[in-house]
Every structure is written in C-alpha cells, then in structure tokens.
Amino acid sequence: MSVFRYAGRTARMENPIIRQLLRLGQREGVISLAGGIPAAETFPVPEIAEASQRALDRLGSAALQYSPTEGLAPLRAYIARRRGVAPERVLVTSGSQQGLDLIGRVFLDEGDAVLVERPTYMGALQAWNVYDARYREAPTDAGGLVPETLPKEPVKLAYVLPNFQNPTGSLLHGDRREAVVAWASERGVLVVEDDPYGHLYFDAAPPASLQSRWPEGVLYLGTFSKVVAPGLRMGYVIGPEEVIHALAQAKQAADLHSQAYGQAILVELAKAGVIERQEERTRELYRRRADHMLGLLEAHMPESVEWSPPKGGMFVWLTLPQGVDTLALFERAVEAGVAYVPGSVFAANGGLENALRLTFVSVPEEQMEAGVRRLAQVFNNLHKY
C-alpha cells in the first residue's frame, strides 16, 4: 500500500495543460503575449524601500509579530475609506486568490452551482474546483455579462468581473449592473464581484460597483497586485460583517494572517500618496500599450479575426472563425515565436476553442509588433495546416 493516499479533491487540482503551455511559452526567442502579470516597470521600487524602512522605524518589532487575522487596523481603515465602507467590513487577504479560496471554503458544499461568465477567470475555477463546484455559464459580449441569459435554475454564488474582465477586457454596463443585482437579490444569490482592474481605466472610471448597489448581498474582492506590486500578495474582501467573520475564521485555519510587514508597508505607501499615484501611472502606461496593440491588430490581423477594443485592464480577446482550435495551434505559434493563452482555458464547461487572450501590458513596446505579426502569420497560414 502506498504511503501517499491522496484525497479525492487532489485529482481536481492538477492542470497539466496550462503548466505545459507556460513552459513552452518561456522558450528562448518567444515573444509572450500570454502573460497575466503587470508590467514590472510600474512597481514603485524606491518607494517600497522607503516605506519598508518607515514601517520598521514606526512599528519596530510590532511589524514582525503575529497580527490580527482580519488585517492591520490602519490598512483596513485605508481600504474602507477608499471604498466607502466601515472598516469592520474589510478582511485583508494574501492576494485576491486567497479571497476566492476562502469564499469557496465558507460557502461551497460539494456539487453547489456557481454562476460564472463565459469566458471567466481560470484562477476562480481553480479555487472552487477544490470544493467540487459545478458551473453554470452566462454569455458575455462587449458590454459584459448578458443579463437576459442569467439562469432560472438555483445557483449559490454568482461570480462577476465587471471591470475590464479577465480574459475579455469587457466593461459591464451600468444598466446591466442593475439587472444582475436585481436577478441575484430576487433569488437570494450571493454575488462575488472580483475587481482587480477597476483602477486601470483608459478614459472614464467604471460605473458604480455591484457592491455599492447591494451591500448586503455582494462580496467585493480587491487587490494591490495590479497597481502596487503582486509580489506583496495583498488583497482584500469587503462584505457584510457576518460574512467577514466567517471568512476570518476560515483564514485563521488557512494561514493565521497575512504578512504584517507587507501590510505595514502598504500603510506607509498609502500615507505618502503612492497608491493613488501608482493608479494614475499604471493606467497611463497601459492605455498607451493598449493603443499600440490595437493599432497593430488592425494593421496585421486577417479580416476573419475579431475583437472588441478594451476600455481598460490588461487584456484583449480575439475570436477566430468557428472550427479553429487555438489550443491545437499553440505549438505552431510557439514555433513561429509567439505565445498566447488559448480560450478554452477560460471556459468553465468546455468550448471557446476558437478564441484566445493577449496581454498588452507586460511585453515591451518594441517587441509587440513582432509578436502581433508572427501571430497574424500563423492565422494567415491556417489553410495550410
């Protein structure tokens, strides 16, 4: 008898396709438009060095001791002030990914149905597969989730990325936000509003959040990964106090608390106005890169390839004719020197083979043209394969 007798859920955690893809895309000479990571040149390195020193000067060993599971009080207060809620409604998490995990842990029984967008963020699927979730999908278009397609069948959670969605870049229209909240509140469905990209708008700030429209029924996930630095692993959940309490109990069993030092550093960055400055800097850079990429797509892509220009965020979503399989094409693309993320990775229940996700933020502008040209070449040669 083997000494490793894994739990049933462990088989659901394995995702060999993505791992293999990521390895392939890291080959020498391949221009990766596959990344989901922010542009490292936006990270405020000297400001973080100073904030680290200030945090230790100010707090001394208290910045390095065990600290409250809910988060450091001044960080909770900062987040609460920015979001217009009471600090008791804030739980600091080790990145948004932990927020997704804790929500699954606290709410999902085996086989519970979760409504997700089609396509949706694969990290949420990874988090909730652990708890054996089933998924119902609601289609999206350039205006985000289409409310008319919301299911009549019962679901326990509804997972929505309203702002510059991952992977499509779509922005959920204000009237659709109302419709989603109406649908959920009528049915008693808890809404999980995931908002990593809300600050990264190109023209205008997004419409009011789902949470502001229905504070009692929406859990809002925010993060410092996209506008400060992901390596700090700091995110947060905002929700009704009762839920924050349950999530904190779950977090205590998961990792006791998030890093005290990193939280103290964020407090110092907030005091110095660095976070707001970062939001501005980052959206300016991303707006420029998005413009650049959209111009290149216009110039080089064959007519059969379609996309909606994103109004913020990090991604553009390309749709090819039915019958094209971007997963099958991936190796050919890598041979041609370019990588992307195949659409099927974002499909909760399969499909979306004829789509793919590109990022415009983490690839140097001088490489972007070569990347898009190579990809266009692969598509132009489709008839040959």
Added chain:
Amino acid sequence: MSVFRYAGRTARMENPIIRQLLRLGQREGVISLAGGIPAAETFPVPEIAEASQRALDRLGSAALQYSPTEGLAPLRAYIARRRGVAPERVLVTSGSQQGLDLIGRVFLDEGDAVLVERPTYMGALQAWNVYDARYREAPTDAGGLVPETLPKEPVKLAYVLPNFQNPTGSLLHGDRREAVVAWASERGVLVVEDDPYGHLYFDAAPPASLQSRWPEGVLYLGTFSKVVAPGLRMGYVIGPEEVIHALAQAKQAADLHSQAYGQAILVELAKAGVIERQEERTRELYRRRADHMLGLLEAHMPESVEWSPPKGGMFVWLTLPQGVDTLALFERAVEAGVAYVPGSVFAANGGLENALRLTFVSVPEEQMEAGVRRLAQVFNNLHKY
C-alpha cells in the same frame, strides 16, 4: 431565503471558547502566560531593514513580481542545505499553518482518521477540522509520544511534534523516534513531523528528525516564525517530490505563492548569517526565561501541581489533580490577574480539563513572578470555590 447559505464545514471552523478566552486575557492588568507568540525583543529589526534594502537593490522589481508557487530558488536552496535535502523537496509556505492546511487539502477525505498526540497543537486540529478529519489520540509523557499506545486501527496521517512539543514541551526520545517510524512504515501511514521549536533547545540539539529516518514517508514542517519573525509568515514543507508537486498545485489555488519580497529578505538574512545568529540568541534568552519560570513554579506552586521541566521550546505544561477544571477556573484566574491556556483546548477528542499551558518566553521577566504567584494563589484557594 437568506443570501448567506454557508457550507457544512463552516460550522466546524467556529471556535468561540478560544476567542472569548483571548479577549478576557487581554484585560488591563492581566499578566498573560497564555501566549503562543515568540518574544518580540528577539526579532532582528535593523537586520530586516537592511535585508529589505539589499533585496530591492539586488533584485529590483523582480522582488515584487509574481513568483514561482514552490518558492524563490535561493530560499529553497538555503532551506535544502540546512536540512540536507534536495531543493526540489522543498515547498515554501505562508507560515507552517498553511503547510498544515495544504496537507489536509491534499490528503484528507471526509472522515479520514488522523493520529495526533494527546495533547496536541490546536492549530493542526483547526486546519484539519475543515476537511472533516477524525482523530485518534496517542498519549504522551515527558519523553513524548508513547509508541506502545500507537493504534492498530488504520489512520491516514500521523501528526507528531517531536521537539519541545506544543503544548507539553516534551522531547521525543531517539528510540521512540525509531519506534514511531517503524509503526508508520509498516502500516503505510504518512507522518507529518511539525518542528517549529527544534532550534530552541536549552542544552543539546534534539535527536535526528523522523524525516531523516524515513525520507519517503515523512512530511517535515519548518518555519522562520520562531527564530526570525512570525510577521514574515514564512514556513516550509519538505517531502518526497511527488507530494511537493501535489502540495504546490494546492497552494496555487490557495494563494498562488508566498510573498516574494519576504522570501528575498530571508535570502539576504541567510547570506548575512543572521538566521543562525538568531537561533543562538533566541535559545539563550528562552533558556534563561525557562529557568526563571521553573524556579518560580518550584517556589510557589502547591504540591498537587505537577510538570516536567522542558528542555527547549516555549512552553511548560501543568497538571492538576483530577476533578480540577482549568477552563471553569479561567475567569477566576483572570480576576486574579493572570491568564493561561486551558488544557482542554489541546485535546482532539475532549478531556484534559485538569491541565494547562504556560509560556515563559513572551512575558517580561519582572512580571513572571507576579504571574506565577497569582496562579499559585488561585490553586491554593481551590477548596474555596
């Protein structure tokens, strides 16, 4: 219908007794011998400030970007070198608590039996209650777990704290280590060896680890919380590569990776020799405080109270006559100005009401005498209650 329909496991996460206790023990004027936290005056604050700066100088934005789930390569290499294993066998975790959670997640199906010591660390119970574990208990004495009491019934995991156990302070004898490994390997039981206190010995280093005796069947949990600083939230699991792979998949869904910056800081501390220096400094301080407390217990405790002098770690375990209930006594102790942790908190299946845990590390030496005197007074007055 309420919008909050929690999962079944959520009810198992709630632990109101401990929460209430901790609040009570924080009252003004109460000397807390209840803590499970290291002495903050040992934290290398200036060294961490310097290491933070060096990490950013050296790595720049790479210290702040998304990083590998398994951990930063130089940190894995340092841990591997210290423990005499290959780096591929190391997974960096967000504290040891996350290691416990990930092990539960990957191995425990509903109702699986876990062997634990009696008493055992309550954080492990919290972690595995989430996965609906059942517990079988093996009694311990001053020489640690008693191998003759190990069960014949099947268990999936065996959880052992061989070095200066939490809560008893006991050290598992070398011959008993052999016996535990023999029992586990004969039955194909995966052993979880939790070792937060191994560096905190007062006289001699502990006998060779369980893992070194059976590398294929033992998962070793280590942490930087007790000798560097818990606020960094950095621990690790060492195990067979196959298991490390499964734990890393689970970790990816849980929080993607542990903080890159904190890991880079530990690498700099290791290079500068700070970690080894910390181990020495900390054990010297704790040896002195343990001596002080043991002397006070000798001087003040009534004869009916028993303990075994710990040879390392942070705790001493007091046993009172049968019939005394330290949980029921707790409020009275707080009124008398002293707090401890009641023994029943460490009992997986109930009992141990006549015991309690004291720490000797996080209470200032000048307060320790008053704390022990107050506690002795409560025990001397037992006949009055």
